[in-house]
Amino acid sequence: MEYQIHPHPHPVRGPYALHMSKRRLVALVLAVVLFTGAIGVRFVLLPSLLKLPADLDASIELTGTASLVDQAAIRSFDVRNLIREDVPVTIVNNVKVVSTQDGDAVIANRSTVTGPDNAVLSDTTRNWSINRRTFAAAPVPPGSGAQPHEGLVAGFPLDVQARDYPFWDFATQTVAQARYVGTEKIGDRTAYRFNIKASGPVKDPDILKMMPPGVPLTLTASSDATYWVDASTANVLDVNQRQDVEAVLALGSFTVPLGSVFSLEAHFAPETASDLRAAAAAQERGVFLLSTVIPVGLGLLAMAFGLITAWPALRRLRRPSARPMPRVSFQPPPGS
Template sequence: MRRTSWVLTGSAGILVAASAVTRFTVYPALHQVPADAKSTFRYEGTATLLDATALQAGDPGKAFLKDVPVTLDRSIEVEDTHGRTALVSDDAVLHGPDNAELSTSTHLWALDRRDLTERAAPAGSGAEKREGLVISWPLEPEKRDYRFWDTGTRSVFPATYEGTQSVNGREAYVYAITSDGPLADPATLKALPPALPRAAVVGLASALPEAQRPPQETLDALPATVPLTYTTATKRQGWVDAETGLSLDGTLHQTVLARTQSAEGPVTLFPVSDVDVRGAQASVRHQTDEATTTARLLWLLGTGGPLGLLAVALLLIALALWLARRRVRLATRVEETDTGVTTAAL
């Protein structure tokens, strides 16, 4: 019986150690961006785009694709990890009617695997420099403002906390980001003309609704070759799972405008793109299901599992103490019985 008590006590000690390892080693190791993380989120909506083919063909009147249905697929994949640092590719593809590819963008980021803020990029990785969040939110989001990197302007802007809403039964924090400024993304700038003939600019302007056209006197004063600069403005909203930090839903409205310098200052000539999309229902459902599964796993590893192991350990200790007391009581009874027999013999 004494051996049983020692076995129970030793087992309880092992369970206590297992509880600590689960909570303070296994849980932190898993509560970070996985080394094999890969996901794609789809947005749906409409876009008005400058049709470069029509423009090059000398037909500016048909150079705008207006309010065409589009999908935007944003794919995130961990390419490599170095301790707390993850190298993450961030690719976006905009498709139009008949699944025609309208535009693409590709980025590589170095980020912290827990709070997703910027990390020093490993030498030779090619990761872009940036500040703040860029692909998603910390694994434990808070009801506060964050700093978010805008790829179009290559600048940081505030992501403002706006409250809490429910997304498919999941509690979500809502954040809003508004950014604007000169277009600075090298890949986008490379795809846009630095200048256009005056006739092309006038033709594009005439294809716009009257309220959006630049003043006629501005068009008349343009040089034969019009130098162009570009600005971009973006409005985003994100619905972020309160428990896991997973993005559940989102909206994106992004515009790019062509401008030039007039005698009175910068003037907007015509829009290059106007994309207005929101998370597709199938992607939102997938994200909420993923958040539910992830939350259960994290609870099991961070709370349920460790507490369960501790509870079993306490039961084993209680059983060992009960057996020890029972052994003492039995020994006392035997001693009293032996004493009574001896007295009677005398």
């Protein structure tokens, strides 16, 4: 007599097995969602944030001194007091996005210079059309009032590098080089140092209209500015700038040099520079979260849920291959 054991041809599937299948399906869906989220944060959300915000409206304050023509002295023919020397001034630069189109933006750059007793010495606004990521010049939209220009006018690109950049000098309306001159520590921040020098005949209408009308003056402007730009965020951490405008009076065939009719020296106040360093540090932490921490975290969770989905298949791969069942024979004892 022989006895042989045969396995059941079909595995038994009960409620527990069905429940496990649902769990694996949910894990698979979660893995896909988390992986997609990691890709979206790193390659969609982060690039969308690393450009000029569409709702930007920011102001920054500089302090310094200025020497300038006293309009009251001109009206009273007070030649001895025509130039006011070393007047303490405050400069507020405001940058506001006026409109956006595709990857470009039109910004209004307003500069207000006030003297003692909050007297407004100058108040000018210039519109520029720039690329929201590189800050380079963009085509001027019709009716925007933006001035044509070349190079940078509103800071440095967000992926700032240790190299030279073309910069627009609005006074002479020419391109000057923002020359990289070294890397330095500003507080606890690493900064690239750039120096910009420009000179030439004044062509900016906002400067020309400050001169007394009807007087045959030829103006020449020169500027020397140093910027310390955060190496990680491209925020300007500090600035020292000087601008001079010299005039020559034409009297028939003679010219009379009048010397400087306007000069300005300005820099960030210590508390402003401190606030800018803190803002750069906070921005760097936010970029690190979006570029590394959150995508890696979501990716690891996606891998964990993917492992849950693939675990049964992995277990089957690790099991030894099935061997044929041995044949069991029963022999009755002799004489039975």
